[in-house]
Structure formats: structure tokens, C-alpha cells
Amino acid sequence: MTILLEVRGLHKSFGGVIATKNVSLDVMEGEVHAIIGPNGAGKTTLISQLCGEQFPDAGKVRFNGRDITKASGPARAKMGIARSFQITTVFQDMTLLENVALAAQAHDGHSFHFWRNANSEPEINRQAMERLKEVGLEAKAMTLSREVSHGEHRQLEIAMALATEPKMLLLDEPMAGMGSEESQRMIEILQRFKGQKTMLLVEHDMDAVFALADRISVLVYGEIIATDTPDAIRDNEAVKRAYLGEEA
Amino acid sequence: MRTSNFLTPKWLFSVALLLLLAVTPILSDIFDQAFYLSIATRILILTIAAISLNFILGYGGMISLGHAAFIGIGAYCVGIPIYHDYSSGWLHIFLAITVSALFALITGAISLRTKGVHFIMITMAFAQMAFFLFLSMDEYGGDDGLTIWYDSEFFSGIDIDNPTTFYYICFVSLILVMYLYHRLVASRFGRVIRGAKSNEKRMQALGYSTYNYRLVAYVISGAVCGYAGALMGNYTNFISPDMMGWTRSGELIFMVVLGGTATAFGPVFGVLSFLVLEEMLPNVMDMIHDGAGFYWHLPFGLILLFVVLFVRGGISGFLDRLGKR
Numbered sequence: 095m096t097i098l099l100e101v102r103g104l105h106k107s108f109g110g111v112i113a114t115k116n117v118s119l120d121v122m123e124g125e126v127h128a129i130i131g132p133n134g135a136g137k138t139t140l141i142s143q144l145c146g147e148q149f150p151d152a153g154k155v156r157f158n159g160r161d162i163t164k165a166s167g168p169a170r171a172k173m174g175i176a177r178s179f180q181i182t183t184v185f186q187d188m189t190l191l192e193n194v195a196l197a198a199q200a201h202d203g204h205s206f207h208f209w210r211n212a213n214s215e216p217e218i219n220r221q222a223m224e225r226l227k228e229v230g231l232e233a234k235a236m237t238l239s240r241e242v243s244h245g246e247h248r249q250l251e252i253a254m255a256l257a258t259e260p261k262m263l264l265l266d267e268p269m270a271g272m273g274s275e276e277s278q279r280m281i282e283i284l285q286r287f288k289g290q291k292t293m294l295l296v297e298h299d300m301d302a303v304f305a306l307a308d309r310i311s312v313l314v315y316g317e318i319i320a321t322d323t324p325d326a327i328r329d330n331e332a333v334k335r336a337y338l339g340e341e342a
Numbered sequence: 343m344r345t346s347n348f349l350t351p352k353w354l355f356s357v358a359l360l361l362l363l364a365v366t367p368i369l370s371d372i373f374d375q376a377f378y379l380s381i382a383t384r385i386l387i388l389t390i391a392a393i394s395l396n397f398i399l400g401y402g403g404m405i406s407l408g409h410a411a412f413i414g415i416g417a418y419c420v421g422i423p424i425y426h427d428y429s430s431g432w433l434h435i436f437l438a439i440t441v442s443a444l445f446a447l448i449t450g451a452i453s454l455r456t457k458g459v460h461f462i463m464i465t466m467a468f469a470q471m472a473f474f475l476f477l478s479m480d481e482y483g484g485d486d487g488l489t490i491w492y493d494s495e496f497f498s499g500i501d502i503d504n505p506t507t508f509y510y511i512c513f514v515s516l517i518l519v520m521y522l523y524h525r526l527v528a529s530r531f532g533r534v535i536r537g538a539k540s541n542e543k544r545m546q547a548l549g550y551s552t553y554n555y556r557l558v559a560y561v562i563s564g565a566v567c568g569y570a571g572a573l574m575g576n577y578t579n580f581i582s583p584d585m586m587g588w589t590r591s592g593e594l595i596f597m598v599v600l601g602g603t604a605t606a607f608g609p610v611f612g613v614l615s616f617l618v619l620e621e622m623l624p625n626v627m628d629m630i631h632d633g634a635g636f637y638w639h640l641p642f643g644l645i646l647l648f649v650v651l652f653v654r655g656g657i658s659g660f661l662d663r664l665g666k667r
């Protein structure tokens with residue numbers, strides 16, 4: 095297996111607070127790699143450095159063989175890193191179809207097309223509809239985004255990330271704020287892409303993590319203390335002490 | 343992709359309004375009120391400017407407090423060539439559009455790096471720079487302004503000095519500009535602009551360099567506004583830097599908000615009600631109490647405040663709610 099995302103010695107601090115401490119991490123092509131850690135461990139800071147919203151003080155990020163440490167967010171997205179947000183981030187005044195079409199459009203060259211009605215472009219709409227089907231939202235394609243439930247917003251986020259035809263999905267707590275039934279549905283959706291799409295999953299929901307992940311990295315105080323298979327992580331003493339111990 | 347509903351009050355009202363504007367020269371002829379035609383012409387020209395402001399303000403979330411500068415630049419692109427005896431209207435329009443677009447490109451490239459209040463202040467600062475530039479040009483009248491002795495010339499046989507001919511040039515321009523923006527808003531480009539207003543973070547995560555798209559939108563808006571300015575130069579025959587003062591830009595924003603932002607017909611409603619109120623209020627107040635018309639700004643401001651504070655979505659939004667009842 096080849097390494098798709100390679101993180102080496104990533105370091106980031108805000109004033110005196112170290113948010114990311116010498117993080118090294120490999121995400122293999124095709125694997126689901128989960129990052130877990132207690133609140134305040136620096137998961138979101140790490141994610142935002144991977145997708146170009148923030149930049150590290152030191153360290154390197156390579157993606158698909160290219161150094162992307164200094165690449166901007168949009169540039170990384172174009173290279174194939176799609177992310178979903180912890181807090182729902184969709185276009186509230188557009189229909190679900192238009193939301194996903196806007197994502198698909200991003201993958202389809204530049205958008206300096208000024209004349210043709212974008213809503214009546216069959217190819218983009220077909221792609222968008224397919225993505226909506228994959229997350230089970232096709233029945234609500236014509237509903238305005240602000241009129242659907244929280245769980246459906248989360249599914250829409252996944253559909254939008256998929257529509258850019260990414261090489262890797264960066265999922266920032268896709269189960270956040272969901273009930274158990276909704277979480278279960280989301281796990282099923284993500285399981286469909288397991289093996290086909292490389293995923294880096296940041297999640298609190300342990301059921302989801304153990305159901306989906308091929309490997310797990312544990313982040314504590316900005317530092318990765320262990321990376322291993324789910325079973326090994328479950329038995330890892332250091333991890334138990336730092337994190338799982340609270341629940342076990 | 344909401345289904346468009348015809349025969350709603352808003353739709354009927356909009357069509358009636360356009361028809362009314364289409365026959366205004368005939369009406370003003372019948373009632374022998376050339377004055378009405380003059381106001382209506384002004385309404386058409388400012389509506390073109392308001393529509394182009396609405397594109398970036400309403401759909402794009404870029405609150406430019408400097409759009410009057412484009413009107414002024416467009417007007418001087420008529421005035422200065424005529425001063426030097428270049429009378430071709432095609433030249434004037436070409437200059438108005440390209441100079442405005444260039445001004446938008448340069449000022450937009452800088453101001454679009456900022457957001458929110460900073461963007462508002464920077465666009466205003468650039469417009470004030472244009473204001474003072476024209477103020478200092480003594481050759482072209484400075485703060486005394488510049489009289490345009492004759493109008494742009496197009497084909498022989500078309501005399502835009504004739505108020506009715508000029509009115510229809512403005513009317514056709516307005517219809518074309520409305521159609522242009524209608525296409526633009528619904529296009530892929532327009533979708534990106536709307537998306538960037540709605541959620542910039544998401545747009546960047548999808549791979550859009552929103553800055554580039556915004557800049558192009560800003561340039562288009564400035565160019566069309568400059569065209570409105572060229573019409574304005576022919577309309578007033580007297581131009582001065584006052585046309586681009588920041589209060590003028592503020593009025594333009596007010597018209598857009600009053601009519602309802604991010605709607606196709608909002609600017610038409612907004613400009614129309616703004617200018618009609620401006621003309622009528624002093625007279626009505628004078629009728630109630632002689633001399634009271636002098637203070638027309640007070641009720642005018644109160645009415646505008648009321649609409650902005652209590653009528654969500656401006657006039658367009660009000661008409662929408664009428665339809666749902």
C-alpha cells in the first residue's frame with residue numbers, strides 16, 4: 095500500500111499553548127484512519143492544518159507525493175482533499191441538489207461560465223443526484239437546505255465532500271450532535287465507502303470509530319501517543335490511562 | 343431550483359410596473375407633463391446602477407459604499423471627450439465601461455482582501471479619492487462642475503437630445519441589464535458568488551478561490567454602473583464631482599435595501615419609491631402646511647428607517663408575503 099498523506103514533525107502553538115506537538119502520521123491509500131482524543135487534544139487544529147486553513151510552525155505535510163505544507167485551502171481541495179466540517183457548513187438558501195451541484199461544479203474546471211443556467215445543466219445535476227443517492231437524500235433533492243434536519247445536514251456534508259471526487263475525505267466529527275439512530279445511519283453510509291475512499295476520520299463516537307477504522311491514532315495534548323489497529327488500541331495501556339480509562 | 347410562480351402579486355406588480363415604464367413617454371405626452379418623463383428617465387438610469395450594486399451587495403454580500411464613483415466616472419467619460427469635441431457616443435460608452443472596469447479592477451483587487459466594515463470603508467475611501475481627483479481637475483471645472491454642451495452622437499437620424507428617444511434608450515438598456523444579471527445570477531458563476539456569500543469557508547474547502555470570483559463580479563458591477571454613468575452624463579448635461587460623493591453611494595445602497603436585496607425586481611421598486619418619495623414629499627407637506635416642505639428630509643428618513651427596520655426583505659419581501667396570504 096502506498097502512503098497518501100504523510101505528516102512529519104508537525105508543530106503548532108498559539109502563544110504559550112502547544113496545540114500540535116511533533117505529530118507524524120501516515121494515511122495509507124484506501125484505509126480509514128481515525129484520530130481520537132479527549133476534548134482539547136488539538137484534533138480540530140490538526141485537521142485545519144491538513145486542509146490548509148491554518149499553517150504549521152514547523153513540519154511537513156505531503157499528499158499524493160507532493161509537498162503541500164504551504165498550499166492554500168482551495169489548492170489542496172483541488173488536489174483531492176475534501177473535508178466535512180464539525181459544525182454544519184452548507185448553503186442554507188440553496189436546495190440540497192444545488193448544494194451538491196456547487197460541489198460537483200468545483201471539480202469540473204473553472205466556474206467562469208456567465209450565461210448558461212446552472213440549474214439546468216444535466217451532467218452536473220446527474221452527478222449531484224448520484225451523490226445524494228449515495229447518502230440517501232435523493233428524495234429531498236429539491237428541498238431547501240435550511241428546511242432539513244440536523245442529521246440530514248450531516249449527510250449532505252458527506253455528499254458535498256464526495257461530489258468533488260476527492261482522493262481523501264477528511265471528516266471532522268461527522269456524528270457530532272447526532273442521535274444514536276442518526277449515527278447508526280451515518281456509520282452505514284460511511285461503511286459503503288470503506289475500501290474505496292481513503293478517509294481520515296476525527297470522531298468522538300467510539301462505536302463509529304471502532305466500526306469504521308482500519309487504524310487509530312490517539313492524540314493527547316497535541317501529541318500522538320499511539321497508532322495501531324482498533325484491537326491493539328483497545329488494549330494499549332497508555333491509551334487506556336490517557337483516554338479510554340475515563341470510560342472503561 | 344424553486345419553481346417560479348406566475349400570477350403572484352409580486353409578479354403582476356412587476357410586469358405592470360415595466361409596462362407603465364414602457365408607456366411613460368406617451369402618458370407624459372398626453373398629460374403634457376415633460377417633468378414626469380424627466381423623473382422616469384432618472385429612475386431608469388439609477389435602476390441600472392442599483393441593479394449592478396445589488397448583484398455584488400445582495401447576491402455577493404459585498405457592501406460597496408463607493409458605487410457612485412462609477413456613475414461619476416461614466417459621466418465624465420461623456421463630459422471630458424465632448425469638452426474636447428469628441429462627440430461619438432460609441433467612444434463615450436466604450437470609455438465609460440472600460441475606465442469603470444479598470445477602476446473596479448484596481449480598487450477591487452485591494453478592497454476585496456478585506457471583509458465587513460473594512461471593505462465598506464475601503465470602497466468608500468477609493469470613491470472619495472475619485473471624488474477629489476475630479477475636484478482638483480480645474481480644466482474640467484473642478485468643483486464647479488462641467489457643462490456638457492451637446493449629447494453623445496450615435497447614428498445620424500437618431501437624436502438622443504430628444505427626451506423620448508433618450509428615454510427609450512435608457513428603457514431598453516435597463517431591460518438588457520436586467521436580463522444580463524438574470525442570466526448571471528443563475529449561471530455557474532452566479533452560483534459561486536451566492537455560495538461565497540452564504541458560506542465562504544465551505545467554498546474554499548470545495549476548492550474555490552473565492553477572491554478571484556468576487557473580483558470578477560466586482561468588475562462586472564463597476565462596468566455596468568459606469569454605463570449607467572454615461573447615460574447619466576447625457577441625462578443631466580451638467581456633471582460635477584458631487585455625483586460621486588459618498589452620500590450618493592449611500593443613497594444607492596438605500597435604494598437597493600429598500601427594494602429588497604438579492605431579488606430581480608428589488609432595485610426597480612427601490613429606486614422608484616425612493617425617487618418618487620423624494621419628489622412628492624416636499625409638495626405634499628407644503629399642501630398640509632405652507633413652508634413645511636422645506637423639512638421633507640425628516641419624514642423621508644423616518645419612512646426609510648421604518649421600511650428597513652420593520653419590513654423584512656424590503657418592498658420585494660413585502661410583496662412576497664402578500665402573495666402567501
